[in-house]
Amino acid sequence: MKRIPMTVQLVFILFCVMAIPTVILTWYSGAQILRNSEHAIAESSLAGLNANRNLNENALNNLTRYTVLLTDGRIFDRIRDYETFAEINSTYSTISNGLSVQQQLTSMNNMSDGVNSSFFYLSDSDYVVSTDKGITKLDRYESLEWLDDALEGQRGIAGVWYPRKLKSGAAVISYVLPLNRLTSTTRGTIVLNLDESQVEQYLRNSGEGQQEYVLMSRDGTIISHADKSLLYTNGNEDPAIRDILGQTQEEGYMFREAGGKRMLYTWSRSTQLDWTYVSLYSVDELMANSQAMHRNIVILTVAIIVAGTILTYFLAIWVSKPARELVRTLRTKGGLGIQRQNELVFLDDAFKRMQEEEEALNRLLHAREKDARSLAVHQLLRNEWSASIDEIFPSACFVVAVLSIDRYRTFVSNNSPETRSYHRYQVMTECEAAFPENMQTQCVYHGEGCFALVINYEQVELGDPDGVIHDRLVKLRDNVSELLGNTVTIGVSRPTEDRDLVSNGLVEAMEAIKHRMISGSGEIAYWQEEDGREGKYIYPVTSERRILNYLDQGDLDNILRELQFIGSEIRSAEYVSYDNIMFLYHQLAGVTIKHLRENNVSTARIFAGRGNIYAALASLETLDELEDYLRDFYGEIIQYLARTPGETNTHGDRIIQYLNEHYREEIVFEEMAKEIGISYSYMRKIVFEMTGRSLIDYMNLLRIEQAKRLLAESGLTITQIASEIGYNNVRSFNRFFRKFEGMAPSSYKAERSRSAQEEPHS
Template identity: 65%
Template sequence: MKRFPMMLQLALILFCVMAVPTAILTWYSGAQILRNSKHAIAESSLAGLNASRNLNENALNIMSQYTIRLAGTHFFDRIRPYKTFAELNLNFDNVSSALAVHQDLLNLNKIGDGVYSSFFYLSDSDYVVSTDKGITRLDGYESIDWMQEALAERSGISGVWYPRKLDSGVHVVSYVLPLNRLSTTTRGTIVVNLRESQIENHLRSSETREQAYLLMESNGTIISHNDKSLLLKNGSEEPFIREIMDNGSSEGYAFRELENERLLYTWSRSKQFGWINVNIYSVNELMTKTHTLQRNIILLTAVIIFAGTVLTVFLATWLSKPARELVRTLRRHGNLGIEGKNEIAYLDAAFRRMQEEEDVLHNLLNVREQDARSLAVHNLLRGISLPQVAQIFPNPYFLVAIVSIDRYRKYVSNNNPETRSYHRYLLISNCDSLFTEGLHARCVYQGDGCFVIVINYGQAEYASEGAGIYAVLSEIRDKAAELLDHSVTIGVSSPTESSDTISDRVVEAMEVIKHRMIEGSGGITYWKEKDGGDKYIYPANSERRILNFLDKGDFDSIIKELDIIGGEIRSAEYISYDNILFIYHQLAGVTIKHLRENNVSTARIFAGRGNIYAALASIDTLDELEEYLREFYGEIVQYLVRTPDGANNYGERIITYINEHYRDEIVFEEMAKEIGISYSYMRKIVYERTGMSLIDYLNQLRIEKAKQLLVDSKLTIAQIAIEVGYYNVQSFNRFFRKFEGMPPSSYKAAKSRTM
């Protein structure tokens, strides 16, 4: 495979990914279609067979019902006295009675299609009345001995259907019905001969594709068959018919193979007659459409695979183009000694060669990084002690100093990233060079404007309590202010004798940096252990006084109270950075809450100030915090001074607004925002001022304007409704009737009469 071109490999992969699943899917779907189609067609054929059976049974039932209805009448009583043909022909009245019976039988023949003939035989007589030979002697008519055999299986008072062949050679199914003794005293039998061909029409009305059909009695006698030579023969001798007869199910289907042809047998048993209906189909003919669909699917799959092959070649060429161009470039610019391989193998070998060279370079860089000062310091800050640490820091004692840029957000806004990167380089270089030979120090940048200096010193410096270290840190502070054009604060941790605890000392130095909140920026502060008994302070009394002064608009008293809070913080023996932020956050939050409770729009006061709490958290010193709070309360007092009348002033503004905009569709929530108060407060002011709700006041104002227009103008009521702010007459009429007790038209008419 390594010698085949990459494009060919890629094309083969894409082809397999596309063609193999498509072929499998086509095969599986085709098999499922065939399997499901066979059973679906079998179910459909069985349903057709049942429909045909029901049609045939309904036709037979109709014929039998009319025959029974005729037998229940007294039509046959007319010839009851005449037992012989001679008596029947004795006079005209006797013949007329026989002819009336003959006419009834003719009418019976017309009831259903396919009736060949019918006749009536009076018991113990020597003649029959028939529709095919008229009134004739019994010895001149076909034998009726078969009726005893037919009636042998009769149960109840209904008749029986009996298949037979007439002397004329016509196959019929005869309905044999003896007269009921309960309905008439006449003894005789009515026989209706229905053509077998009519039953065939019924059975084949719903199915046109069967290869063969048969209708047989429960004993196997064939009543109807497409092969007329098999009529009245034993159907169990036909292939697979015995199997159907022995099957106890009322209906079903089965696939069988006969003489290399696959056949579908469907059968259904009649509960009423006990007959068995069987249809035989050629599966190949039934599956013609399914096979055509399967062939179409295979053809479509072949087209898809062909189109996919073309697309695969195109994609393979397009996707492999960058790799082929890269290989050509590599071969043109350097000889890697790789021949007789395709692009993938060539690139693999080339990248392996490059990886080996990179590994060599990487190992060299790792050796140099391990000797670099910054790597050692970073490892120490992460709590990782490398063997090189003892060489870089040979002395027993360590200190960690954090150099933090004051007001770092302001510094970032004043300097672009390139300038800040250059400042970091200068500061780190100067820090390393300022320490004397007895002190081993390394400086790295930690992020967010903080530089970490790990200082390693000996016993002499430890004995002098770090006087030399303080001098160097002071020089670093001054140098940083010169380089950055910005002040810095330095926090120094407690000493340690183990390099493993350097990371803990970094935490201490960072905590010390927070003390510039009280100490101020630009200083050098050392770590001191906190007394665990210090209390968490909060000036609750000052908070209440500030809110009272705020309600009076006494800004000077607020400033004095802020100074008192600042004095308490500065005079505390120890107060944490978190405690200070909590005090000022709480003051700001309580003030905003107080303003909102008094329905003062804080959004208008502090628009453009941004997130107050985030601004407080970004401030470095207590002085800056106090200055921020002074501006904070100053803006509030100025805003309250501009709106001195409170609710009265709001009331005037609300009434004025409604008077100016009553024609418009007023959204009261938006109106409250525009005025600068809450919607609930606005509703309260209007109710106290007018004694009614906002909606009622607006509608009353509109109705008053409408009354003037009804009297003074020639506008129509619809025009007046639009003029005063109603966009349909129905609303205008409803509110006018509410406030005036009458519709606008009545009011206008009343005013016209008085004038």
């Protein structure tokens, strides 16, 4: 599609828009016409069948009436006394009476077309008077045993119509009228034989499409049919006829497939005679005119589509002319390098490329503008002049705030570089959006988890305008803490109207941050000048000596009491600087280490795995953290000095046993150390001395050994095994397995399976 010219595509689209609805409309309308025509013709055919039925019934009723009128003339009373053939032929008078009866029967036959013959049988006589054989003996005439079957279902005084074949082979429908006391004084039976061919004339429709007709009695016996071989057979053998006889409606029609043709069956029931009339029509013949009209509609539709296609072509050329000229110009002068594409795709690619270039340019300009603003803010904080400062900070008053992430080293260890970079972007966005529009705010990253925020606003007198800055800083602190999942401390400088003092504001805000050493994390600290206090200095010399004495005595309780005393003295002092506090605890740690070395105690074995003690102290931000660190520091020393080889073995055995029993669980090592009765750091040293591995590595080694056994012996999946041995996800399991075994778990399992298959052959 990308290489098809636009003109061709437009022709195709316009063609589909025009042709498809036209074709659908033609198809739908043609189908509706044919469907409606079928039902209309079916209704018409049913009406014709009903007319033929009425014609046949009228003719039969006339014959019935003529027969009944014959009984009213008492013509049969003339021969009622002649019970034998000899008696009726005995005299001229008796013969004349018999001929009179014959003449009346003949007259009745002549009143209607299609009457084959008729006769009168006097009850208990041995002769019949007939129109075909005259007065003849009963044994010379055809058998009358069928009369009992014909009159079996008779009700009342009316006669019955009964289909049968004469002795001559002619098919007739006989009207049998027995005489009784209500109709005549003579006992006998009048029989009128109507040719089946006459009924055929009544039922055969002169219209087109009729294939055959069927007249059936109540039980399905065929009374009249175009195929004479089917007369008096059971019509139920034809499935369509059987369905018709099973219908409850008095009349109707249905369509069926018969012999590869679509046939229309119409039926109508006679309540008077209890007969069913059926006509069969060829739907193709009936629908000849409708189908011809449908073909003409299709031909006309095709002609319209062809004419529309030609018109569509010229319309597409006219509509696409401006676009083709634009494409020709772009290809000639644009230099876009897009080849072998149609006009629409070319324009789409060209506009997309222009849009991408515009977006890239906008991003570049935005990044350059943001970088320029950040550079200007950094220069302002370094007290360097920048021409864009006046544009960025047009107001007179400045306040510098520093947002510091508490326990930053822990925060770094818990988050990947990508996560920290994303957090940095979020924090800077949050800082710049925290203040109202009348305060110009710019935030830059100052390093080590600190963000410098320069707030510029109009203020005649220095200070916080209506407490807005403090309220916004409180909200900023809460939002960032929730964002990072970590508390933050904010230090705020004094407001100033001197742009050259903004760099001093950064120093003041950083100094204010240090006050969390005593006040704790998560505070908003404002810088306050402490005149005349810089000379005051705290160092508990006496406590230092006592701690060393207690250390020699192995008295941990008194050491902890002295540390608590030092902390209380610091907290109760009117003023103590951050540097003083850090120096005090550094000095205590240094004096202790020096004292141990002077007493030939290996500090390397005591503090193995702890790292640089002085760097660890420097990273602590609050007095509580410093006190906790030193408690563990002196606790490890006392445990090391007081331990014996037997105690070490006892603790080691308990640690190894605990790990062997609980390595599948999520172990909190600090809680484990408390349960065993030693410090966490001491427990790590014992494990390292016994196994040569760190505590975490040894626990993971136990898990991997169990995983190897499960991979070799069980049918569990990798995910199931990871969960079984204590890993929350397959990724961690794969990482540690590769660390200890040098391959993935799946590779290990495949290798073990291959080895197991090769062993029987060897």
